[in-house]
Amino acid sequence: MKKKKSKTPNAPPFAVEEESSDAALCEFYTHSLCPYAHRVSLALAFKRVPHARKHVDVSNKPRWFLQVNPRGLVPVIRTREREVLNESIDLCYWLDASFVGENHPPLMPSDNDERNRALRLVKAADGGFIAAGLSFIGGGWGFTEGDPGDARRATLAAEVAKIEDQMDDWDTFLCGVDPSVADVVLWPFVERFELAMREFNDTELAEMGGKKFSRWMRHMKKLPEVRRLAPDEAKLLKSWRRTMRLDYFDYETADMDDP
Template identity: 30%
Template sequence: MSNVKLTLISHHLCPYVQRAAIALTEKGVPFTRRYVHLAAKPDWFLAISPLGKVPLLIVKQDGGTDIVLFESAVICEYLEETQPGARLHPTDPLTRARHRGWIEFGSSILSDLWGFETAKDSENYEAKRNALIDKFGRVEAELGDGPFFAGSAFSLVDAVFAPIFRYFDVFDTIAPTGAFDALPRVTAWRKALAARQSVREAVTHDYADRLKTFLKNHDAWLLKATA
């Protein structure tokens, strides 16, 4: 696979793109990024994205043929199966299956996060906040001594949750959400992931400003909340 060239089609805020970028960096795989505006999707993008979503991974093979992979889980599994570098999935089948389950749980958190950040009134805001607290509580019960999900080894589960926690790095500068107040293990995990180089480099330097602009454009209740 040494001659394969990889291009990650990205959006500046997409947490699923961040998963793939983190996995690529953890694997030590060189890649390029190309950003698209999802509010005005270009024709070339729609032609190669069956779902009209990011991320896409364009795999340029030795003969010059481009193969396009879509869906972050598929991309990360492909990288794990084909690229050298640190393993991001456990070797034991049962443990690996459990990790895949928690990856899906992370995706369910992202669904609640969308409702939380786009809530336009206090009722919906509080409902989604409480849903998030409940789900993070389930994660708290699963964590060990850390620093990562499975202990000392960084995994794809970490790559999934790092973008989730990044949202709150920005939210916390606007209004306290209280999402992690009673969750010491999740809080420690969040801190460890924020310090990881692959996590820091998964977004551009203006990520926070872009997210705040998104909140303003959606008239988010979070901007009006004080507690």
């Protein structure tokens, strides 16, 4: 998959935040509430890539960030060569291809069948499970309280079943016994859908599938990277209740902790 890139000669010089080390291999521009940025946070964590983390208030974009990325969107990675890369899935693939070796565990399975499965799950994610989940919680990126109706419930259940159909009975994660790019791409939305469905729709996401899907959710929640990068549920709910939207990313209720 081709990555999108641009040069930013007028961007601020490469900098490492105090919380990061001088060994940072790239700059990562993010927002704590954004599920797409959360994908890249997970990829960086699983790949063990030292990086400088820059938080961006997307509701009030600072001029310096628009110099880095004129589109004004996160996530963004800026390399030491001052290349600016964006689009969350492309960034996950770029990280996996750029940082290899025993210090950087792969996100793409080595087994051909599992690798092809990961590619299929990633390709289908945005238009399949994620679209069905957004529709379930309210349609578009907004929230609607109450029962979403049989049709939306059936659509989401069908997408969960498609994910389960890809999994083997012995799989811990979506594509085998280790987390892969498929887990990284889907998990931020699973995490948010679970919370939103419980809060607004009185529904448990884990109960919409069979044993394999609920088992996968349990194993993901045990991973230290997932636990460390999980958004604060109380703050997330406060933001959602204030805006009734999943895609409004400010720092009035969110904070700039590790996620």
